[in-house]
Amino acid sequence: MTQTLETPTGDEAISADSDTANPVVGASGSRRLPWAEDIPNVSALDMRPIKWQFTLSLVGLALGALMGIMQAMERLNVNLYDKTPLSTYYQGLTIHGVALALVFTFCFANAFLSLTVMKGFQRPLANRGISDLSAMLAWAGVIFASYAMLTNQASVLFTFYAPLKAIPAFYFGAALLVISTWLVLLNMLLTYFAWKRDNPGQHVPLLAFISIISYMMWFIASLGIAVEVLGFLLPWSMGLIDKVDPQFTRTLFWFTGHPIVYFWLMPIYVSWYMMLPKMVGGRVLSDGLTRMVFIAFLLLIPVGVHHQFTDPGIPFSSKTIQWLLTFCIFYPSIITLFSVVSGLEEGAKSRGGKGRLAWMLKLPWGDPAVAGQLLAGLGFMLGGMSGLVNASYTINLVVHNTAFIPGHFHLTVGTAVALSIMAISYWLVPYLTGKEIWSRKLGVVQVFMWFFGVLIFSRGQMHGGLHGMPRRTMINDATYLDQFGSWDLANIMTGIGGTIMFLSAVLFFINIIVTLTRDPDRVQRFIPVAQVRSKLENGSWMWLDDIPRWSAIAFVFSVIIYGEVFYHLLPLNAVSKGLRLW
Amino acid sequence: MHIDKYEKFFMRVSAVFLGLAIVALVLSVVGHKAALPEPAERIDPELVRSTAPFDEPGLYELDNGDYEAVLVASAWLWDGIDEDFVIPAGSTVHFKVTSVDYIHGMLIPETNINAMVIPGQVTEVEATFHDPGTYTLLCHEYCGAMHHTMGAQFTVE
Numbered sequence: 001m002t003q004t005l006e007t008p009t010g011d012e013a014i015s016a017d018s019d020t021a022n023p024v025v026g027a028s029g030s031r032r033l034p035w036a037e038d039i040p041n042v043s044a045l046d047m048r049p050i051k052w053q054f055t056l057s058l059v060g061l062a063l064g065a066l067m068g069i070m071q072a073m074e075r076l077n078v079n080l081y082d083k084t085p086l087s088t089y090y091q092g093l094t095i096h097g098v099a100l101a102l103v104f105t106f107c108f109a110n111a112f113l114s115l116t117v118m119k120g121f122q123r124p125l126a127n128r129g130i131s132d133l134s135a136m137l138a139w140a141g142v143i144f145a146s147y148a149m150l151t152n153q154a155s156v157l158f159t160f161y162a163p164l165k166a167i168p169a170f171y172f173g174a175a176l177l178v179i180s181t182w183l184v185l186l187n188m189l190l191t192y193f194a195w196k197r198d199n200p201g202q203h204v205p206l207l208a209f210i211s212i213i214s215y216m217m218w219f220i221a222s223l224g225i226a227v228e229v230l231g232f233l234l235p236w237s238m239g240l241i242d243k244v245d246p247q248f249t250r251t252l253f254w255f256t257g258h259p260i261v262y263f264w265l266m267p268i269y270v271s272w273y274m275m276l277p278k279m280v281g282g283r284v285l286s287d288g289l290t291r292m293v294f295i296a297f298l299l300l301i302p303v304g305v306h307h308q309f310t311d312p313g314i315p316f317s318s319k320t321i322q323w324l325l326t327f328c329i330f331y332p333s334i335i336t337l338f339s340v341v342s343g344l345e346e347g348a349k350s351r352g353g354k355g356r357l358a359w360m361l362k363l364p365w366g367d368p369a370v371a372g373q374l375l376a377g378l379g380f381m382l383g384g385m386s387g388l389v390n391a392s393y394t395i396n397l398v399v400h401n402t403a404f405i406p407g408h409f410h411l412t413v414g415t416a417v418a419l420s421i422m423a424i425s426y427w428l429v430p431y432l433t434g435k436e437i438w439s440r441k442l443g444v445v446q447v448f449m450w451f452f453g454v455l456i457f458s459r460g461q462m463h464g465g466l467h468g469m470p471r472r473t474m475i476n477d478a479t480y481l482d483q484f485g486s487w488d489l490a491n492i493m494t495g496i497g498g499t500i501m502f503l504s505a506v507l508f509f510i511n512i513i514v515t516l517t518r519d520p521d522r523v524q525r526f527i528p529v530a531q532v533r534s535k536l537e538n539g540s541w542m543w544l545d546d547i548p549r550w551s552a553i554a555f556v557f558s559v560i561i562y563g564e565v566f567y568h569l570l571p572l573n574a575v576s577k578g579l580r581l582w
Numbered sequence: 583m584h585i586d587k588y589e590k591f592f593m594r595v596s597a598v599f600l601g602l603a604i605v606a607l608v609l610s611v612v613g614h615k616a617a618l619p620e621p622a623e624r625i626d627p628e629l630v631r632s633t634a635p636f637d638e639p640g641l642y643e644l645d646n647g648d649y650e651a652v653l654v655a656s657a658w659l660w661d662g663i664d665e666d667f668v669i670p671a672g673s674t675v676h677f678k679v680t681s682v683d684y685i686h687g688m689l690i691p692e693t694n695i696n697a698m699v700i701p702g703q704v705t706e707v708e709a710t711f712h713d714p715g716t717y718t719l720l721c722h723e724y725c726g727a728m729h730h731t732m733g734a735q736f737t738v739e
Contacts, residue, residue, distance in 0.1 A: 088727050157724050161685050163701060164726075246685055247700050288583035310687075310697045312619045312705040319618055323607075327600055334596040338589050393607045394616035397696045401687050401722040468691020470722035473730045480718045480733035484691070534584045541583060573624050575702040579683060581657050581726030 034434060038526050039118050046124040049131035051432055053111035056138055058425070058512070060103030061418070065505035067096035072457075072498025075491040077476045087152045089474035090582060095149050097158030098174075101413065103142055105264045106177055108421050109218075110134060110184045112267050112428070113211040116274075117188050119527045120208025126190035134183035137176045145173030155582040157472065159253060162233060162244045165578030171234040178222050178229075185215040192547065202538050204545045206287050207274050207529055213294040214266035216551045217259060220558060221301050224255025236578060243574040247313035251569060254304035255562055258326075262297045264413045268420040269294070272340045272373065275424075278530035279370050280363050282347030285339040286534040291544050293339075296332040298554045300325060302561035309396045313573075318565045319393070325561070326391040333384050340377065343530065368443025372423025375451040376416050383411030386462065401472075403490065404465025407458040414501075415454045422508050423447060429512055431527065434520040438511050446507040453500030460493025619697045619707055627682045627701040630654060636680060641667050644676075653679040653719075655686040655699045657726045660719055663734035671738050674710040686732070687723035698723065711738045 035042045070080045070092050086092050114131065118124055125131055147169055148154035154166035160174075192204070192212055204212075228249050235241045273290050277283055284290060305322035308314050345359055353359030365371045386408040389395055399405060426443050430436055437443060467486040469475060475491060536544070543549075585593075610616045630636045635652045639662030642650045649669055653662035669675060679688060679699050686699040693709045711717070721732035 090724060090727065090729070093724075155727075161723075163684055164724075245702065247703055250685070250700070285586065285589070286584070289585060289589075308698070309618050312698060312700060312703040313621055315621055316618070324604065327604060330600060331593075331596065335589070335593060338592045342586070342589070388603070392603065394610045394618070395607070397616065397618070397694055400696050401689065401698075402696075468689060468720075470687070470689060470720060472724045473722070475730065478720075478730040478733065480720055480735070483716065483718050483733075483735070534586075536583065568621065573702040575626050575628070581684070 034521070035525050037524070039124070040122055042118060042124045045128060046118070046131070047432060049128075049135040050111045050114055052135040053107045053114075053138060054428070054432065056135075056142060057104050057107035057111060057421070058509075060099040060105075060107060060142075061421075061505065062509060064096050064100035064104060065502055067092045067099065068498055068505075069502035071096065072495050072502065074474060074476055075460075075495035075498065077491075079476075085150075088155060088582060089477075090157070090472075091149070091152050091155040093472065094155050094157050098145060098149060100418070101158050101260075101264075102174070102177060104421070105413070105417060106181055107138055109214070109263060109267045110138065110181060112424070113214060113270065114184055114187070115527065116211040116270055117191060117208050119529060120205040120211060121191055121195045122205075123191070123195070125187045126194050127187055130183050130187040130190075134180045134187070137183065138180035141173040141176030141180065143173070144169045144176065148173065152582065153580075159257070160233065161253070162236070162246045162249045163576035163578045165237055165580055168234060168237045171229050171237055175226070175229050175234065178226060181215070181222065182219060185212075185219050188212045188215055189547075201542075203287075203536055203542070204547075206284070206290060206532060207270070209291060209545060209547070210266075210270055210273065210294040212547055213291075213298055213550070214263070214270065216547060217266065217294075217298040217301065217554070218263040220298075220551065220555050221256050221259030221263065224252045224304070224562075225257075225260075228252035228256075243577055245569075245572045245574045246576050247311065248566075248569050248572055250311070251305075251308065251314070251565060254307045255302070255558075256304070257307060258304040259297075259301045261409075261413065262301075264417045266294065266297060268376070268417050269336060271420060271424055272336070272377065273343075274530055275528045276340065276370065276373050276530075277343030277347055278528040279367065279427075280344055280347030281350045282343040282345070283531045283533045285342045287532045287536045288534070288541060288544065289335060289339060293332040293335050295544070295550055296328075298550055299557060300329050300332075301554060302558045303329065305565060306391050306396070309393065310400050313569060314565065315568050318568065321561065321564065323391065323393045327388075329391075330384070330388055337381070344374075346533075366440065366444060367426075368437075368440055368447055369423050369426040371444050372426070372447035372450075373420050375447055376419040376423065379411045379419065379451060379454060380416035382458070383408060383416055387412065399465055401470060402465035403461040403469040403471050403494075406471050407461030407465055410454055410458050410461070414458075415451070419447060419450050419454075422450070425508075425512060427528065429515055430523045431525050433516065434523060434525065435515050435518045436522045438514040438518065442507055442511050446504050446511065449500055449504035449507065453497050453504055455497070456493050457497025457501060460490045460495075460497055463493065464490025616694065617707075619705055622678075622704040622706045624702055625680055625704055627680070630680055630682050635678065640664075641669070641675075648674045648676060650676045650678060653677060653688075655679060655681040655688070655721070655732075657683050657686075658721070658728045658732035660721075660732070660734040663719060663736050667736040669711060669736075669738055671714045672710065672712060673738070674708060676708045677706065679705045679707075684725040685723050686721045686725050688719060689722040690717055690719050693717070695719075696722075714738050 154170035156164040156166045232244045303322050303326040306326045348359040348362040351362045353362030639652045639654045681699045681701045695709045697705050697707045719734045
């Protein structure tokens with residue numbers, strides 16, 4: 001990837017940073033810092049926590065994929081759980097969910113958006129110690145939670161609904177992981193205010209702006225799970241409180257549980273908006289619209305009740321309000337579709353592409369970093385549409401908690417996010433290490449395998465779901481399996497698709513590991529950042545940049561919308577002591 | 583701020599599409615009486631077994647010819663469904679369900695029955711069974727090691 005770049009940085013990044021733009025040569029004049037041309041004043045020490053976070057992210061992916069193949073095999077009636085130290089399918093499923101939905105995604109965001117903030121502001125993050133501490137907490141959290149999960153003391157799935165009661169190490173580990181993301185935000189904000197002081201009256205560089213908005217969104221969103229874990233589940237697990245309210249804690253979970261999806265996706269949107277167009281020779285369509293899309297995610301945090309349409313304790317009013325708000329989420333994604341494809345078309349046409357659709361063939365499909373993200377985007381279109389089904393109030397009755405849902409989210413988080421992260425790795429690993437990717441061809445094969453694998457997998461899951469197959473169930477051992485002949489096709493497709501995805505992940509890791517054994521300093525280190533076609537002038541639309549104000553609005557809005565829900569759930573109905581039946 | 587004219591068009595079309603989807607869903611509620619569970623009552627899971635009607639789970643015929651099914655969900659059984667649970671085709675069944683331990687989920691494939699069963703809450707849902715055959719009530723929320731065994735069959739004649 002890095003070889004194809006002619007200019008070192010995005011234009012707005014340079015203009016944003018005139019006074020620190022030239023420290024390419026160190027003080028002694030002898031040794032070039034590897035990243036100095038890309039981000040002034042950045043040293044290897046600034047990159048160290050990013051490498052640690054990114055490594056942990058890939059550890060999560062590996063662990064999740066390993067659990068995934070066991071689930072896929074179970075669909076084909078091959079029970080691997082008997083042949084491993086794992087006790088049950090559900091222990092594996094817990095590890096699968098936590099490793100992928102929490103570790104893989106969070107740590108990638110921690111690494112990637114720290115990097116994009118530095119790139120956007122053209123300076124290191126304000127406090128290196130905070131970044132180091134964040135990386136340490138993330139690793140510590142994963143170690144605690146892994147101990148609990150691997151010893152089968154926390155087979156509670158990644159949603160950990162009470163009264164399922166794990167040992168304290170599990171909740172403690174999860175809390176540390178979330179705190180690690182808060183520290184990243186803190187460091188981003190310190191950098192933001194420092195930059196503002198040095199650059200009065202200027203628009204916040206777009207790349208930095210959307211990265212920080214993503215983290216601000218996540219911070220507000222994470223308050224639900226923080227209250228749930230620190231206020232209820234952790235003290236309950238430690239024996240400090242006797243009983244919790246399962247309906248209430250579950251509602252706190254989903255306060256976070258939907259916008260957690262944005263947190264998975266927004267780093268990918270950063271890449272799709274700002275980087276993918278650069279890689280294909282196009283530009284970002286509109287600065288203002290891009291900012292608005294990210295602000296929309298920030299404002300639309302309180303929609304989690306659409307995961308609880310079938311809950312008995314939540315009234316009609318909450319369900320209706322949040323259903324309508326959920327539909328609003330579709331809108332920024334629609335704008336994203338247009339904007340990103342527009343940047344791709346511009347790039348393809350500059351490369352000689354012609355026609356209404358034929359230009360797509362002129363995109364650089366031979367670059368795995370590009371091909372993977374293009375395919376991830378295609379998958380996301382299907383994922384987004386199936387998401388509209390899930391959100392559709394009464395139609396939700398057909399699909400709720402059926403296999404349709406994993407069919408849906410393996411297209412969103414499992415492809416739009418996971419495949420994009422793998423694709424981004426094809427330039428990010430060279431960027432961080434200076435080592436050239438071992439085989440770009442293998443990378444292209446890998447991303448196509450993932451894409452076709454997930455299409456088969458998700459088609460199978462959706463087929464099963466529409467025929468009443470439950471999710472989160474060891475389906476081939478189900479006592480009622482013989483009642484449902486129509487599930488056979490679903491199981492076969494899920495098994496085959498999942499196996500192809502696993503093989504794709506294996507190829508990915510082979511490629512990355514061989515790359516790591518190569519000689520360093522073979523590539524120039526540039527983060528691809530596209531120019532903006534329709535810019536915002538300094539002095540106009542400045543209110544769009546006000547991160548503290550948008551955050552305050554989002555917070556108040558969330559409190560109002562969820563105040564309505566909690567009003568109906570109070571007083572608490574703390575009835576569950578918790579138990580372990582696994 | 584400049585917005586591309588094609589993008590403006592695309593945004594308008596998308597808004598109309600979403601508006602139509604909302605209208606369709608409102609019609610499903612108003613016109614077809616599709617309904618989601620709503621708060622019924624609260625109950626202490628430790629007292630479920632001694633509280634009417636859950637102290638005697640089972641199928642009851644109501645005065646108007648409908649049925650009430652009183653069910654108690656526990657890991658990993660549906661108390662209240664046994665071989666005597668037989669209803670004539672065309673019957674409407676009002677389910678009244680609660681849990682004594684974990685969160686469970688009730689799903690009867692090919693029907694509108696899809697609801698969570700949460701300790702401390704009573705779930706009330708209903709469905710009309712038009713077609714004769716064997717139906718399965720299965721648990722669709724993870725509830726421990728043998729979650730996949732939590733299914734119960736009943737008959738519509």
